[in-house]
Every structure is written in C-alpha cells, then in structure tokens.
Amino acid sequence: MKKWFLTALSLLLITVTVAGCGGSNTEAVDTKAASGGSGETIKLKMWGAVPAEAGPQAVVDAWNKENPDxxxxxxxxxxxxxxxLKLDTALMTGQDADLFMSYTVVRLQKRVDAGVALDLSKKTDYDIDGQIGPDAALWKINGNYYGIPTKKNMAFVWLNKQMLDDAGLPIPPLDWTWSDMKDYAAKLKKDKVYGLLQHEASFTASLDGTISGIGAVKADGTSNFNNPLWKEQLQILHDMMFKDKSTPEYGEQLTSKMPVDTMFLKGEAAMLNAGEFIFRSANNLKEFPHDFQIAFATVPRISKDQKDFKYPGGVGDMLSVNAKSKHQDAAWKFAKWYADGGMLPMASGGRLPSSKSVDSKQAMDLLLKGVEKQYDLDSMNKVVFGNFPSFQLDLPQQAIDARSEEYEKYFLNKQDLDTTMASMAKRHQEYIK
Structure with a gap:
C-alpha cells in the first residue's frame, strides 16, 4: 500500500510540474487574448471572502459583459x-485560483514565501504608490508589491445612538480610552443587552495599534510583548467580562460563535467593535431591520497619554495574481480594472475603493444610498472618513498565534495576568532568536 501511495504521489507531482511548465507559450496566447485579439476564451477564477451577493458577483458580471474574451x-x-487553507491549496496547484484576496499582511507573507503571489516589481503599467497612496507601502514585502491593496480599510466602534441618548452619554471623543469604554459599557448594559460586543477581527485592534507604535522588540533586542499597556487593556477587558458583565465572557463567545453584528443590529448590544464590513448588513434593512440611528467612535487607545498609538485602517483587500496561474496577463488586466473602479459595486457594503481614479463622492453615495437617515453623519464624517495614523500588523504568524493562546488562557481563567504577560514575551523571544 505504501509503495502504491508513493507512486501515485510521484505521478501527481509530475503532472503538476508539467502543468506549470510551458508557461511562456501559454502566456503568449494570454497576451494576445488579453489585448482583444483572436483566440479562445480565457477563464479566470478569483477567490475572495465577501459573499458573492454582497458585490463581487455584480463586479464580475460587469467585467464579463465587457470582456467576452x-x-x-x-x-x-x-x-x-x-x-x-482551502485557498492556499488551490493556489499551490495553479489550476483553480488565478486571482485572490489576502486580508492581512501575515497571510500575504505566507503566500509570498510559498511562491504563489506574483511579484509586481517588473510591472511598469500601473503605479501602485501613485494610485493608492502612501498607505499602500505598508503592504510591501521585501520592498516589493505582490498585489494591489484595493480598498480603504476602516475599523471603528459602532454605537446605538438611541441607547447612548437614553443613558445620557455623548458620542465619545476621538481620543477616548479603554477605561472610557469600560465606563460606557457598564452604564449601557441592561437585561439581555450587552454594553459591548467585539467582532473577532477587531478583538486585538488596540493591542495591535499599540505594538505597531512602540515596536514589538525593545532596543535591547528582547520582546516587548510584556509591555504595561497590553497588561492594562487585558485587565480592563477581563474585568468587563467577569466583574461588570458588560461584555461576553471570551469562552462563551467562542463556543457559541456569537453573531455579533446581527446581535448589535437587533438591539442586543449598545456598542460593537468591528470594521466597515458590517455596512453590508446594516444597510440591508430587509434582512436586518432596525429603527435606531448608528453613530461611530474611534477604536479606543489604551492610555490617554499614548502618543504613538496607531489605528486599524489604511488600505486593504490585497488583490494578487497567482504566480502559478497559466493566465497571468489576463489576470493582471482584470486586477488593474478592479482596483481603478471595477470594484464600485462593493461600495454599498462598505468596501470603498482606495484608487485615486475612483470618485470618492460616488463611492460614498453608493454606501449611503437610501439609508442616509440610519446614520449620525457628523460622527461618520469624523470617524469613518477621518484620517488617522494607521498600521498593517507585520508580526510573524507564530507570534500572533502564541499571543492568542496565552491571553485565551487568561480569559478562560486558566492562568493569571502576570503569567500571561511573561509567557507571551517568552514565546515571542523564541521567535526573535
């Protein structure tokens, strides 16, 4: 059986290798077809995490109508x-993914290391820095681009303004802190209503914004994962879970897979720490009806005196061409079109294009079309469309995983805070070495 398996595996590897060879001949056909010449129709597959009905299908339908080849x-x-993992498997075969989205630098780094993200340094027909702006450089790996960051990243705290008004609380100032958040959440919680919910993607936003500002490694070369600011926020959040009961216990949220965006829109929470992706639900009043107005606050910093804090934001939705694709030229043509306006149908769901070729007012109009009264426009303009120093987390995935494993033990009451801080730093130090 083992001999049969090894033989089959060898045949598979040979097949994949042969499929990857002869790329120059295929690429010659691509170039001809991608430029509008004769030839058989090229079929591309684009992988992304947004549900097709929330914009991507409209995008590809518009492209397909105008590009029959x-x-x-x-x-x-x-x-x-x-x-x-499913995407990475498809990328490695080179058969089922010609274009793909990466949503963090860490994921992209892994794909660059695997040799499946096309290096764009030799592409001279698209100026990423000029089109996207200075935030694009946060996505560079080894000084090169391996895709186009296509949308403006936005993360903030969603507020049920009616609940704030009922509690006599103003919309928080731009420089509020986690201590302020704790106070707000305690005053806003009610029976069957949490003061704060957090989307999984935003759970570490303030931790990441802090370490991006002060640096993950100290001047002496040791880990900065035991910094006092992280300790302060973890303590505050633990108190909110177990003393104030104003936010769900970590274990409960994980095991129940809480639909936090739906809960917020149903009035089961006063605040939601999340990103712009919630717009696709908040704007869908048919499936997510709600009669309260939504206001916005910045992601809170940990300390009032924290001058080097950075906010989750910048640009994201990194669209890359698979370096193993047989149709790289055609895929690159689509990627440029997508970034420079083709993605506009995504705007109604909160994905605003980052390219300067796109009229920002047109994108905002699509975002708010028919739902203008659902939002507090003053806080939206200040927070959602404000300009803040931003970051793209560039910690190794192993360090991120180690950090989450250690603070999870703390939030599950399996170890104390001092042990958690020491363990995070110790494990990070091992990766530094």
Whole structure:
C-alpha cells in the first residue's frame, strides 16, 4: 500500500510540474487574448471572502459583459483558518485560483514565501504608490508589491445612538480610552443587552495599534510583548467580562460563535467593535431591520497619554495574481480594472475603493444610498472618513498565534495576568532568536 501511495504521489507531482511548465507559450496566447485579439476564451477564477451577493458577483458580471474574451468566475472562501487553507491549496496547484484576496499582511507573507503571489516589481503599467497612496507601502514585502491593496480599510466602534441618548452619554471623543469604554459599557448594559460586543477581527485592534507604535522588540533586542499597556487593556477587558458583565465572557463567545453584528443590529448590544464590513448588513434593512440611528467612535487607545498609538485602517483587500496561474496577463488586466473602479459595486457594503481614479463622492453615495437617515453623519464624517495614523500588523504568524493562546488562557481563567504577560514575551523571544 505504501509503495502504491508513493507512486501515485510521484505521478501527481509530475503532472503538476508539467502543468506549470510551458508557461511562456501559454502566456503568449494570454497576451494576445488579453489585448482583444483572436483566440479562445480565457477563464479566470478569483477567490475572495465577501459573499458573492454582497458585490463581487455584480463586479464580475460587469467585467464579463465587457470582456467576452476573458471571463471571470468568483469563488467565495471564508476568511478563517480553514477557508485560508482551502485557498492556499488551490493556489499551490495553479489550476483553480488565478486571482485572490489576502486580508492581512501575515497571510500575504505566507503566500509570498510559498511562491504563489506574483511579484509586481517588473510591472511598469500601473503605479501602485501613485494610485493608492502612501498607505499602500505598508503592504510591501521585501520592498516589493505582490498585489494591489484595493480598498480603504476602516475599523471603528459602532454605537446605538438611541441607547447612548437614553443613558445620557455623548458620542465619545476621538481620543477616548479603554477605561472610557469600560465606563460606557457598564452604564449601557441592561437585561439581555450587552454594553459591548467585539467582532473577532477587531478583538486585538488596540493591542495591535499599540505594538505597531512602540515596536514589538525593545532596543535591547528582547520582546516587548510584556509591555504595561497590553497588561492594562487585558485587565480592563477581563474585568468587563467577569466583574461588570458588560461584555461576553471570551469562552462563551467562542463556543457559541456569537453573531455579533446581527446581535448589535437587533438591539442586543449598545456598542460593537468591528470594521466597515458590517455596512453590508446594516444597510440591508430587509434582512436586518432596525429603527435606531448608528453613530461611530474611534477604536479606543489604551492610555490617554499614548502618543504613538496607531489605528486599524489604511488600505486593504490585497488583490494578487497567482504566480502559478497559466493566465497571468489576463489576470493582471482584470486586477488593474478592479482596483481603478471595477470594484464600485462593493461600495454599498462598505468596501470603498482606495484608487485615486475612483470618485470618492460616488463611492460614498453608493454606501449611503437610501439609508442616509440610519446614520449620525457628523460622527461618520469624523470617524469613518477621518484620517488617522494607521498600521498593517507585520508580526510573524507564530507570534500572533502564541499571543492568542496565552491571553485565551487568561480569559478562560486558566492562568493569571502576570503569567500571561511573561509567557507571551517568552514565546515571542523564541521567535526573535
């Protein structure tokens, strides 16, 4: 049986290798077809994490209508560990993914290391720095681009303004802190109503914004994972879970897979720490009816005196061409079109294009079309469309995983805070070495 398996595996590897060879001949056909010449129709597959009905299908439909020689199929994957593994498997074969989205630098780095993200340094027909702006550089790996960051990243705290008004609380100032958040959440909680919910993607936003400002490694070369600011926030959040009962216990949220965006829109929470992706639900009043107005606050810093804090934001939705694709030229043509306006149907769901070729007012109009009264426009303009120093987390995935494993023990009451801080720093130090 073992001999049969090894033989089959060898044949598979040979098949994949042969499929990857002869790329120059295929690429010659691509170039001809991608430029509008004769030839058989090229079929591309684009992988992304946004549900097809929330904009991607409209995007590819518009492209396919105008480009009969290059047809694109959208494939949705869930942006979690299992979904990303599924995408990475497709990328490695080079057969089922020509274009793909990465939503963090860490995920992109892994794909660059695997040799599946096309290096764009030799592409002279698209100026990423000029089109996207200075925030694009946060996505560079080894000084090069391996895709186009296509949308403006936005993360903030969603507020039920009616609940704030009822509690006599103003919309928080731009420089509020986690101590302020704790106070707000305690005053806003009610029976069957949490003061604060947090989306998994935003759970570490303030931790990440802090370490991006002060640096993950100290001047002496040791880990900064035991910094006092992290300790302060973890303590505050633990108190909110177990003393104030104003936010769900970590274990409860994980095991129940709380639909935090739906809960917020149903009035089961006064505040939601999340990103712009919630707009696609908040704007869908048919499936998520709500009669309260939504206001916005910045992601809170940990300390009032924290001058080097950075906010989750910048640009994201990194669209890359698979370096193993047989249709790289056609895929690159689509990627440029997508970034420079083709993605506009995504705006109604909160994904605003980052390219300067796109009229920002047009994108904002699409975002707010028919739902203008659902939002407090003053806080939206200050927070959602404000300009803040931002970051893209560039910690090694192993360090991120180690950190989450240690603070999870703390939030599950399996170890104390001092042990947690020491363990995070110790494990990070091992990766530094």
């Amino acid at each position: 290059i047809q694109v199929e959208y494939v949705r994957y869930v942006n979690d560990d299992a979904g990303n």
